[in-house]
Amino acid sequence: MKCVKSLSRFLRNFMSKALDLVKNIATVDQMRQAVAAGLKPERRLKTNSHIHLPPNFSAFETVEQAVTLADEQDVRVLGVSNYYDYRVYDTFAELAGRKNIFPVFGLEIISLVDKYVKDGLRINDPGNPGRMYICGKGITGFASPSLRAAELLGTIRSRDEKRMAEMTAKVNAIFTAAGVAVNISDADVIDMVVKRHKCPKESVTLQERHVAMAFQQKFFDVVKPAGRAAALSKIFNCQYAGKTDNDVAVQGDIRSYLMKAGKPAFVTETFLKFEEAYELILELGGIPCYPTLIDGAKTLCDYERTPEELVAHLKENNIHMAELIPIRNKTDMLGRYVRAMRKADIAVVGGTEHNTLDLLPLEPQCVGGVEVEDDVREIFFEGMCVAAAHQYQRLNGLAGFVNSQGNRNADIKVFADAGAALIAKYFKKYC
Secondary structure (H helix, E strand, O other), X not given: OOOOOOHHHHHHHHHHHHOOOOOOOOOHHHHHHHXXXXXXXXXXXXXXXXXXXXXXXXXXXXXXXXXXXXXXXXXXXXXXXXXXXXXXXXXXXXXXXXXXXXXXXXEEEEEEXXXXXXXXXXXXXXXXXXXXXXXXXXXXXXXXXXXXXXXXHHHHHHHHHHHHHHHHHHHHHHHHHOOOOOOOOHHHHHHHHHHHHOOOHHXXXXXXXXXXXHHHHHHHHHOOHHHXXXXXXXXXXXXXXXXXXXXXXXXXXXXXXXXXXXXXXXXXXXXXXXXXXXXXXXXXXXXXXXXXXXXXXXXXXXXXOOHHHHHHHHHHOOOOEEEEOHHHOOHHHHHHHHXXXXXXXXXXXXXXXXXXXXXXXXXXXXXXXXXXXXXXXXXXXXXXXXXXXXXXXXXXXXXXXXXXXXXXXXXXXXXXXXXXXXXXXXXXXXX
């Protein structure tokens, strides 16, 4: 993995210019003193803890589009959580500063919990027992990762590249056998991503959605609308009745019929163990954060069956922050879990992902565009203040909300108040 060359320097400059009041915060006691000065935002700010930026599969064509939309929609604290290459964060950091948006840096990792694989227990992936998505928030170690972090990131990238090459070849063979010669390789898919987002080839981490998009686009080029249903019936080995004029729908069906577990183009994934993913987040200076699915699945995953069970699992794994993607959830279910986790002393944040082509509003909403309840939005804002304070602390060589072993250093309110002061000072300087 190549380092993010100027991110650390940019962050230090942007923080030090804006944060005269809190630049000397080194301890929890000093945090309390800064908070006692009474500095905080004049209003609760709109936040989003989790978007994907191109060249990850994203609703956004460019980083500038994402930041501009956040500015237009008054989302003032914005978190990014890309997979496996982070040089795009340079651009994000610079543009966020120009648009008066406080950037929070993160990542997302897919990991495996062996004991849950054996037990058939579903964590936050309803189709794959033992698979756990895990995020890191408030990360600052991208610019100069430790040797261990670089090793783990390299392992992830190499395994991912091998799998996506094999999967692309399998999908191509299926299309060819069905009489649809599209002739697509993984290199062609990477070229598509580079052309779409004008990014360096080496920054591209291919995802299943990229592969599906490449095959859908070429399929639409070579098969006229009248012949698509028959051709897709051969490709999918079924009587296809989907929407043959909808590119997103066909992309989804390519994944569902060909690429998912048990389907003909599926290639077994080789993940980091949960312990390794957790270690990587800490090595990069972040807060391990659990992405909560709840009723985003047809049936609740075993790990999340009740708020109490979920809290117990998180505490067992020394995880002190959780994330929700409200667009997956009904309002009452979202509120029930968020309030329970916060009551159990777990910080909670909310995001949108934007990892499909749907250009959703950037402030999180529940299923059907229903607004998130006001007290839940307060909890989300509090959680992002915690992440902001942690990011600032770690940037200055301090312990942060969690230390290098993942253990808590102080209560949520202390870090949230300090983060609010930090953010307020930033906006006082730049707004």
